[in-house]
Amino acid sequence: MLPKVFFFVFASFLPLRVFAGPLKARASFTVNVGQEGFTYSPNSVDASVGDTIDFVFPGAIPHTVSSSADFNQPCVLSTKSNATNLQTPLGGGTVSLTVAVDGSQWFYCATPGHCQSGMVFAINPGPAGSPTSIENFVSLAEGRSISTSASTRTSTESKSLPSSTVVGAHSTAAAAATAGSTSDASRLFSIEGRTLGTALGAAILFSFVV
The missing domain is CATH 2.60.40.420 (Cupredoxins -  blue copper proteins)
Structure with missing residues (x-):
């Protein structure tokens, strides 16, 4: 009696995808x-x-x-x-x-x-x-x-940079400190304009009024 031979064939039924991008023409x-x-x-x-x-x-x-x-x-x-x-x-x-x-x-x-x-x-x-x-x-x-043009632009901008002035004055805290009060002794000056919007390289002038 002849032996039985079994053949198994495995097949994939999934579609085969080939990825091929467009070739760029060389100049x-x-x-x-x-x-x-x-x-x-x-x-x-x-x-x-x-x-x-x-x-x-x-x-x-x-x-x-x-x-x-x-x-x-x-x-x-x-x-x-x-x-x-x-x-x-x-x-x-x-x-x-x-x-x-x-x-x-x-x-x-x-x-x-x-x-x-x-x-x-x-x-x-x-x-x-x-x-x-x-x-x-x-x-x-x-x-x-x-x-x-870059250096020319930088030179032009540096000539037109704005300047800001911050005015400081002795506050009543100074007088209080002189009188011996300690409650406001840490605040010796008041400043008008505590924040400024300015450009890089701009000058800020502090003017102190006694």
């Missing part, structure tokens, strides 16, 4: 290096992680795309381990850079004299008129002072 930018003098054209781009920047080198004059130490040191090479230092290919050509981090990134041409002529580049600089704008970065590279 690509082209930057001409030194084809219009000591400049990158354009000298800044707004890019996201994963985007590609193609630097086109003409080859006639050597140029670089080197990471700056920081915004305030445009012409100093960064010592960070992930610093960029792209060189002109032999005979010219295109070198691609993939954006790996978020935020602002600062670059310059390390060929002597080029950065000091304003040859700098930025990924995601601040907007025009802000302290970290590409215009200010160029000015710092050229050794010029920078001015920002």
Whole structure:
């Protein structure tokens, strides 16, 4: 007699769900290096992680795309381990850079004299008129002072800050204390305006009337 063989098949009748978010298209930018003098054209781009920047080198004059130490040191090479230092290919050509981090990134041409002529580049600089704008970065590279709307606004506000006056006068408590009374001896002065609404940096003038 043959043994009976039983086969058990387990099946899930639950619907299979596949989660797939939309894939974001990666952007690509082209930057001409030194084809219009000591400049990158354009000298800044707004890019996201994963985007590609193609630097086109003409080859006639050597140029670089080197990471700056920081915004305030445009012409100093960064010592960070992930610093960029792209060189002109032999005979010219295109070198691609993939954006790996978020935020602002600062670059310059390390060929002597080029950065000091304003040859700098930025990924995601601040907007025009802000302290970290590409215009200010160029000015710092050229050794010029920078001015920002933020500093101008602060200076203007400091000139118009209000002042408040608090008037203090001897109260009857002083006389009571002099007369030997101790009930009001702890209150030697009365002050008009015990609370003030004022701005940071405003002057408060205490005027004492004897």
